[in-house]
Amino acid sequence: MAEQREMKAKTPWHSGKVICVAVFFIAALITLVAIAFVQNKPIPQKYKYGIVLDAGSSHTAVYIYEWPAEKENNTGMVRQRHTCAVKGKGISSYAQKSSGAGQSLMECIEDAKGNIPADKHEETPVYLGATAGMRLLRMQDSESAEEVMTSVKATLMSSPFDYQGARIISGQEEGAFGWITVNYLGKNFRKAAGTMGALDLGGASTQITFVSGQSVESPDNSMDFRLYGNDYQLYTHSFLCYGKDQVLKLALEKRLMPVETSLEDPCFHPGYSEKKSVKNVFDTPCVHTINKEDMDKSFTHNGTGNFTECQSSIMKVFNFSQCTNSRCSFNGVYQPPIEGTFGAFSAFYFVMNFLNLTGHSLADSKRGLEVYCNTPWDAIKERHPTVKHKYLAEYCFSGTYILTLLENGYNFTFENWKHISFIDKIEDSNAGWTLGYMLNLTNMIPAEAPDTPLMPHGGFVTLVLFLTIFLLILLLLWYKFLGLPSCSSPKEVV
Numbered sequence: 278m279a280e281q282r283e284m285k286a287k288t289p290w291h292s293g294k295v296i297c298v299a300v301f302f303i304a305a306l307i308t309l310v311a312i313a314f315v316q317n318k319p320i321p322q323k324y325k326y327g328i329v330l331d332a333g334s335s336h337t338a339v340y341i342y343e344w345p346a347e348k349e350n351n352t353g354m355v356r357q358r359h360t361c362a363v364k365g366k367g368i369s370s371y372a373q374k375s376s377g378a379g380q381s382l383m384e385c386i387e388d389a390k391g392n393i394p395a396d397k398h399e400e401t402p403v404y405l406g407a408t409a410g411m412r413l414l415r416m417q418d419s420e421s422a423e424e425v426m427t428s429v430k431a432t433l434m435s436s437p438f439d440y441q442g443a444r445i446i447s448g449q450e451e452g453a454f455g456w457i458t459v460n461y462l463g464k465n466f467r468k469a470a471g472t473m474g475a476l477d478l479g480g481a482s483t484q485i486t487f488v489s490g491q492s493v494e495s496p497d498n499s500m501d502f503r504l505y506g507n508d509y510q511l512y513t514h515s516f517l518c519y520g521k522d523q524v525l526k527l528a529l530e531k532r533l534m535p536v537e538t539s540l541e542d543p544c545f546h547p548g549y550s551e552k553k554s555v556k557n558v559f560d561t562p563c564v565h566t567i568n569k570e571d572m573d574k575s576f577t578h579n580g581t582g583n584f585t586e587c588q589s590s591i592m593k594v595f596n597f598s599q600c601t602n603s604r605c606s607f608n609g610v611y612q613p614p615i616e617g618t619f620g621a622f623s624a625f626y627f628v629m630n631f632l633n634l635t636g637h638s639l640a641d642s643k644r645g646l647e648v649y650c651n652t653p654w655d656a657i658k659e660r661h662p663t664v665k666h667k668y669l670a671e672y673c674f675s676g677t678y679i680l681t682l683l684e685n686g687y688n689f690t691f692e693n694w695k696h697i698s699f700i701d702k703i704e705d706s707n708a709g710w711t712l713g714y715m716l717n718l719t720n721m722i723p724a725e726a727p728d729t730p731l732m733p734h735g736g737f738v739t740l741v742l743f744l745t746i747f748l749l750i751l752l753l754l755w756y757k758f759l760g761l762p763s764c765s766s767p768k769e770v771v
């Protein structure tokens with residue numbers, strides 16, 4: 278008997294205590310693995326949506342953004358879900374028939390309804406911001422501008438979305454929100470590397486915005502932001518009338534005074550010849566007024582295709598002679614020295630991308646344009662049969678204007694030209710003022726950095742699992758070498 282009892286003690290696998298520990302061990306392990314698995318499984322995300330309409334001078338674009346509801350204050354979480362290009366011209370072109378402005382948006386509003394889950398329509402904010410085309414119309418005819426805005430407001434208010442306003446934004450806002458967009462998408466706000474300047478070229482205005490180490494001399498050009506715990510003093514300026522469509526009018530005006538029946542233009546290809554009405558050049562507050570008689574005339578616009586002469590003609594639209602500050606870009610506008618890297622978007626990108634000049638030095642870009650501008654118009658048309666006629670005819674002018682604006686206007690040099698990136702999108706979202714505008718109005722960029730957990734949730738669960746398994750193994754080893762703490766009742770132990 279004594280021998281038998283000894284045998285039993287030496288074969289612990291048969292003991293009730295061991296079975297008890299094994300059951301607990303396996304149960305604990307299964308529970309832990311199950312918890313880790315369930316916790317790490319991505320839970321279905323709840324999304325929020327926002328709509329911004331960019332009512333530009335040439336056309337209106339609708340942007341739909343989306344972001345995970347619980348992560349709205351983290352940088353880089355909002356992404357562009359969908360865009361819709363409104364058919365026809367910009368809303369300012371409806372000055373004479375304002376109801377058409379609101380009507381023109383209907384198709385894209387319908388499209389937005391299909392792109393946002395129906396149960397979210399009511400809570401989705403919709404904003405409209407109009408830029409330089411409407412600023413010019415307001416200067417020219419404030420009543421018509423008011424009517425156009427009333428018409429677009431009515432359309433948005435009748436949509437199922439949460440109408441949050443339709444207004445003409447200021448040039449400073451346009452510049453600053455473009456800067457916020459590119460830096461938000463580039464996740465630069467929480468990086469030590471610093472931010473990127475923003476260059477936006479539209480049809481009626483152009484904006485330059487960057488963080489300057491020097492204090493900004495003129496209050497009009499200064500904007501302060503506190504974002505994610507950092508202070509930023511921005512230099513920003515919007516040049517009304519210096520978008521590429523208005524500058525073309527400024528340049529033509531200089532060559533058309535006095536009004537003649539034909540005009541030789543080095544910024545258009547040799548062989549280009551088109552009859553245009555004088556009114557098309559002088560229909561804007563950006564140029565001088567001329568008498569009604571001349572307004573009704575027409576002229577033949579002939580290209581001669583010469584980059585150097587085109588550049589000299591474009592130089593005449595800038596005024597470099599007066600500056601009451603320590604330094605200026607042009608037209609007496611204060612600008613601190615260019616600093617850091619820049620993202621150049623909108624028409625800066627469209628034009629430089631078409632010309633294949635996005636990755637070139639300034640010297641190479643000039644050489645490229647010399648050849649391009651001098652190419653006969655027939656050859657250009659043959660090479661690009663599908664490109665919109667107006668864009669194609671104007672790329673030599675637009676490219677030359679971009680180089681001149683950046684080098685002579687803003688004072689970029691052969692050296693820092695490489696710090697300019699011509700960009701369309703960052704991570705599938707367009708660079709432009711709309712995203713920054715929405716982030717600001719929805720308070721999605723906190724002034725202070727939100728507290729972040731030491732490690733992501735999934736990592737935390739996995740770590741707990743591994744530590745527990747490790748402890749269990751220790752327990753097993755302890756049992757193997759030192760014996761088993763009893764599972765049975767205290768009475769039996771005694």
Ligand SMILES: O=c1[nH]cnc2c1ncn2[C@@H]1O[C@H](COP(=O)(O)OP(=O)(O)O)[C@@H](O)[C@H]1O
Pocket residue numbers: 332333334335336367408409410478479480481482483520521522623624627628668
């Ligand atoms: O594919 C393209 N090639 C060349 N230019 C383009 C293209 N797409 C748009 N643009 C131009 O980009 C500019 C966009 O300006 P926008 O309409 O935003 O005016 P704004 O910002 O001055 O109010 C216009 O001059 C338009 O003609």
Ligand SMILES: [Ca+2]
Pocket residue numbers: 333334408478479480623
């Ligand atoms: Ca624009």
